[in-house]
Amino acid sequence: MSVTRTSPVGLAGEANRAGGVAFFVTRIVLALLWIQNSGWKTPPDFGQSAEAGLYKFTRFAVEHEVFAPYAFVVRELILPNFTIFGWFVLVVEASLGAFLLLGLATRLWALVGVAQSLAIALSVLNAPGEWSWAYYLMIVAHLAIFAAAAGRYWGLDAVLRPSWERSDSRLARLLLKAS
Amino acid sequence: MDVMRRAQAVVAIVALIAGVVSLIVSLGLPLTAPRGGALGGTGITFNLLGAALVSVLGLIALAGALLRRRPLVLAAAAGFALIAVQVLLQFGRSTNLLGTRGSSLSFALGAAAGLGVLALWARRDA
Numbered sequence: 125m126s127v128t129r130t131s132p133v134g135l136a137g138e139a140n141r142a143g144g145v146a147f148f149v150t151r152i153v154l155a156l157l158w159i160q161n162s163g164w165k166t167p168p169d170f171g172q173s174a175e176a177g178l179y180k181f182t183r184f185a186v187e188h189e190v191f192a193p194y195a196f197v198v199r200e201l202i203l204p205n206f207t208i209f210g211w212f213v214l215v216v217e218a219s220l221g222a223f224l225l226l227g228l229a230t231r232l233w234a235l236v237g238v239a240q241s242l243a244i245a246l247s248v249l250n251a252p253g254e255w256s257w258a259y260y261l262m263i264v265a266h267l268a269i270f271a272a273a274a275g276r277y278w279g280l281d282a283v284l285r286p287s288w289e290r291s292d293s294r295l296a297r298l299l300l301k302a303s
Numbered sequence: 304m305d306v307m308r309r310a311q312a313v314v315a316i317v318a319l320i321a322g323v324v325s326l327i328v329s330l331g332l333p334l335t336a337p338r339g340g341a342l343g344g345t346g347i348t349f350n351l352l353g354a355a356l357v358s359v360l361g362l363i364a365l366a367g368a369l370l371r372r373r374p375l376v377l378a379a380a381a382g383f384a385l386i387a388v389q390v391l392l393q394f395g396r397s398t399n400l401l402g403t404r405g406s407s408l409s410f411a412l413g414a415a416a417g418l419g420v421l422a423l424w425a426r427r428d429a
Contacts, residue, residue, distance in 0.1 A: 159410065164405070217405070221413070222409050223416065228416060283421070284421075291427065
């Protein structure tokens with residue numbers, strides 16, 4: 125009878141590979157989340173005239189307050205300038221989808237994802253029918269790909285970092301930090 | 304094939320697949336339908352014209368990667384950037400020549416940035 129033994133080094137290698145696959149999959153799923161959800165932020169008024177879409181969900185921050193200072197900012201600053209805010213959200217979420225899918229400047233975009241998930245949570249956490257854990261999971265998943273620098277697993281960060289390390293340009297140094 | 308060109312080829316192939324699948328799901332729609340066929344559950348939409356354009360740009364990028372022709376990759380990146388601009392100008396309006404929406408913006412932005420940065424850094428490396 126033959127017994128196959130796996131060395132401790134082999135086990136560590138397998139764990140690293142499994143971890144890499146998990147971070148890659150997490151990054152791609154988060155990218156698809158943002159890609160799909162940038163589809164319903166519809167200009168030019170982002171739901172303001174019909175009190176639907178992005179406008180409706182943004183108003184939840186005031187109607188079902190989660191955090192008083194955030195509700196104040198939404199009421200006094202965001203809702204009166206809603207079209208500008210709508211374009212900002214569309215561009216940020218579309219960029220999140222694009223850059224997380226590529227694995228380019230992943231750590232920077234993971235932090236943007238944390239901030240955006242937090243903003244969404246502060247808007248809708250207390251709204252009827254919302255499952256609060258969805259937003260906690262979004263925040264934690266972005267923190268995980270930030271901590272793991274997930275673009276280094278089958279992402280463009282992995283391809284480009286050696287070139288950035290060889291370069292002494294300011295842009296390359298910035299991209300190294302962002303990846 | 305070096306790692307930069309392989310990465311260019313991967314991005315090009317993903318774009319090409321997205322274009323071809325969009326062509327298939329848009330069959331039967333008018334050429335410039337304001338709302339294109341959906342690419343699975345991703346939310347990405349293109350009408351026939353948009354899908355054909357994405358397919359052609361994907362092919363150009365793939366040819367550039369395989370034949371070591373960086374200008375072709377850059378041209379494809381510029382084409383995808385123009386699609387992103389089209390989304391910003393026409394998404395949510397009655398005239399939407401490529402049948403796009405916000406998810407299509409994300410896709411086009413990714414293809415433009417990915418191909419563009421790979422081609423530009425390959426040149427800097429050289």
